[in-house]
Amino acid sequence: MANRGSPPDGELVQLLTPEGERIESVTGPDGTEYRVDFTDEEYRGLYRDLVIVRKLDAEATALQRQGELGIWASLLGQEAAQVGSGRALRPQDMAFPTYREHGVLYCRGIDPIMPLGLFRGVDQGGWDPNEFKFNMYTIVIGAQTLHATGYAMGVAMDGKTGTEDGEAVIAYFGDGATSQGDVNESFIWAGVFNAPLVFFCQNNQYAISEPLERQTRIPLYRRAGGFGFPGIRVDGNDVLASYAVTRAALDHARAGQGPTMIEAYTYRMGAHTTSDDPTRYRIASEVEAWQAKDPIKRMRAFLDKQQLADEAFFAEVDEQARREAVHLRERVLAMPDPEPQTIFDHVYPNGSPLLDQEREQFGRYLASFEGSH
């Protein structure tokens, strides 16, 4: 098993080193300058997001271990890529997630209980995508990239690009998904139709057990060149660079300049899901090497060094995260199972006589047990 750490060709946009040193700005290969201009409060806000997102994720993992969730797909290690890109979205921008974008979901203002309903098995993730500008989770790998592309085509058809307040769309997917036909078709479509779309690939190095080398011979961000639009790699464990690169790509898209692919170079610190055992396919030293690049640690080091936050602040953030996690747990345990008859609801907007018949028959069947024990 290879020990994977920094990207082999070295190219990576970074604004915050693992030691917490700020890099003022980075100029990309096409001359785009990547920088952030946050207030002290905004820096602290990003740190708060990272800590809360990680804590809620850990709580969900614990709930799964205790039998309260069927399964959980942890984002551990990918907080910066998700919070950075999630906060880079403007209110009018639309996101199309996989099933691991709990951090982006949090940034979109969706109650973090929502995905737990899906993984607990009481629903299938039914938040309103249009209310939050965040679509439902998609479990079939890569399918959502085509939805994002179609939606982005619709944005352009509505005349909502080419202005500063235009709309952009972001499609999330992983390194494994880049092998899917749908993802490659979406690259073609987005390029041909100049769709206002950002492809945000979190390269966390593994598709369950399969390492990146099983998906590609070239760095993922360089795939974009073959489809005719820019690709850029960012340090996915750097929340500032993830923000800067995503914001630039979104603004590029909303201006009518077409798609960009971002490869957020990161690492899945945990298992693929709670059903997985990563010790079977990766070595401890690799995980340790990535621990040194932890996204939260470096943000804390930065705030500390710049005297933007003190111990009281860090303690207060930890306390808020703890409270939110407790609250989440309480509400998960209180989630009711759906009523059996709801099986038949919402199959069709206009209903179906077949389902009406089955619902009625099932109701009579259930009623036949009433009074018996």
Add this chain to the structure above:
Amino acid sequence: MAETLTMGKALNIGLRRALERDPKVVIMGEDVGKLGGVFRITDGLQKDFGDSRVIDTPLAESGIIGTAVGLAIRGYRPVCEIQFDGFVYPAYDQIVSQVAKMHYRSRGKVRVPIVIRIPFGGGIGAVEHHSESPEAYFAHTAGLKVVSCASPADAYFMIQQAISSDDPIIFLEPKRRYWEKGEVELDAPVESAYPLHASRIARPGTDVTVLAYGPMVRTALDAASAAAEEGRSLEVVDLRTLSPLDLAPVYESVRRTGRCVVVHEAPGNVGLGAELAARITEECFYSLEAPVLRVTGFDTPYPAARIEEEYLPDLDRVLDAVDRSFGW
């Protein structure tokens, strides 16, 4: 005023009406623009409505359906053309896992009013993958509705009804009947047309009920004419809607005739005919004088064109089944 039109032209005018009525309707597919589609069903539409409403897509069927889902989430009403039946399979995942399930998964918050038009069935002397009947795959999938037209008049109204429905609909067009003509009341309002999800008696009769849809309705009607000369009265029901099935008129008919023959081009094994036979048996058991019989394509891949007429159910095979029903 009624006009005499081919089914292809009736579909073309129906699509035109839908584009006129609702600015959110977009047509997308391979070669649907300048060329007007390989069967010319979208002929002239891009010229009149522009290339952002009649969209020539890249050559990838999953992409057509997947982007249609995104457009639908954005508020559009995509009408996708799959060029031939045998080319729908690359899009199967998007249709079955995404289009069909979006409304259910979202507990009704997301609607994807997509119509997927598929020229289907054989009889045109085509090479392989151009003559298939994939309806059972889709009728088996909850969340999809499946319809098929059999006449120019139905084609004209049903395509408009399908487009204005919020349900995702697989719209199967019997390609061998594209050139057959019939009367179409072009000025009649679509609102007063026969309902989309309803079967209809295409020819009344008293002795045997023959169930058919799409390309086989014409075959069944021809069989009924031939049978009449021999003194047998066949009642032909055009099913029109394959999912959900509209079986009340079928049950009523079978209870009268006591006999039923189902005809479709698709292979018989685990096909729509099996579902029909099972339901008719459950509902009309004491009225049946004979088992429900099926006349279908064989359980083989679609054969080479020079022998497709042997594969396809025809007038004689329908009459043979009628004879067997009476011989029970």
